[in-house]
Amino acid sequence: MVATALPLREDLSVDYDAYAEHVRWLIDSGCDGVVPNGSLGEYQTLTDEERARVVATAVEAAGDGSRVMPGVAAYGSAESCRWVEQAAKAGAGSVLLLPPNAFRADADAVSAHYAEVARVGLPVVAYNNPYDTKVDLVPGLLARLHGEGSIVAVKEFSGDVRRAYEIAELAPGLDLLIGADDVLLELALAGAVGWVAGYPNALPRASARLFRAAVAGDLAEALPLYRALHPLLRWDSRTEFVQAIKLSMGIVGRHDGPTRPPRLPLAPETEAVVRAATERAVAEGMN
Numbered sequence: 001m002v003a004t005a006l007p008l009r010e011d012l013s014v015d016y017d018a019y020a021e022h023v024r025w026l027i028d029s030g031c032d033g034v035v036p037n038g039s040l041g042e043y044q045t046l047t048d049e050e051r052a053r054v055v056a057t058a059v060e061a062a063g064d065g066s067r068v069m070p071g072v073a074a075y076g077s078a079e080s081c082r083w084v085e086q087a088a089k090a091g092a093g094s095v096l097l098l099p100p101n102a103f104r105a106d107a108d109a110v111s112a113h114y115a116e117v118a119r120v121g122l123p124v125v126a127y128n129n130p131y132d133t134k135v136d137l138v139p140g141l142l143a144r145l146h147g148e149g150s151i152v153a154v155k156e157f158s159g160d161v162r163r164a165y166e167i168a169e170l171a172p173g174l175d176l177l178i179g180a181d182d183v184l185l186e187l188a189l190a191g192a193v194g195w196v197a198g199y200p201n202a203l204p205r206a207s208a209r210l211f212r213a214a215v216a217g218d219l220a221e222a223l224p225l226y227r228a229l230h231p232l233l234r235w236d237s238r239t240e241f242v243q244a245i246k247l248s249m250g251i252v253g254r255h256d257g258p259t260r261p262p263r264l265p266l267a268p269e270t271e272a273v274v275r276a277a278t279e280r281a282v283a284e285g286m287n
């Protein structure tokens with residue numbers, strides 16, 4: 001499931017036609033679906049109208065709502081519920097939900113938040129990103145949320161591969177989704193069944209081959225791909241990940257374009273590093 005970058009025109013308006021084409025291209029290139037309105041899609045900078053239209057565009061372009069899992073993060077539970085309702089009306093099959101991030105919520109507040117959103121009716125995938133939210137969905141808390149019927153899976157972005165084994169012990173029915181591109185192989189070997197991915201926006205075919213080999217435990221196929229792609233995959237965990245991925249998209253001939261403020265263009269030295277890694281991956285047949 002690709003956390004989709006959002007094509008913007010030079011005036012920073014959303015290019016919905018380009019986005020629809022991008023969704024179709026990702027699926028035609030071997031990806032299973034898309035995650036609109038994640039942080040890679042710059043959802044925090046969108047108006048309500050833009051955010052809703054992005055979801056509707058993704059569902060229509062995908063041709064199957066089960067392939068679309070919109071992000072429904074918001075400061076309050078009521079607003080997240082409204083985004084789930086919008087996703088359901090648009091035909092999406094599931095949603096991705098951060099914990100409360102307006103304050104450092106404790107376990108009871110996190111539980112109440114997920115329970116409230118789950119009552120809307122779509123399957124909820126928790127998103128653990130303790131770096132940005134300052135709320136850590138540790139294995140014991142995830143087990144609680146799953147036991148309460150509030151979540152069906154977790155996108156795990158902590159980078160701590162050891163958690164995969166504890167999650168499997170405490171909540172064996174909870175699906176583990178790889179949340180950071182640069183620990184893909186490690187989490188796949190630890191039992192992850194999915195990947196909410198960033199760099200497939202630029203290199204979907206090689207990324208899909210890597211993921212399927214990794215979850216199958218085929219190290220002969222997966223390890224060379226992982227080594228070739230890792231100089232790019234690690235940018236998914238860095239502050240400039242949106243700009244880096246859009247730059248790589250442009251290098252391989254896809255829509256790149258600007259990002260909305262407060263994100264700034266890449267510094268020249270950073271751009272040079274990403275450009276060189278992308279060109280090297282393309283030269284090695286990773287596109």
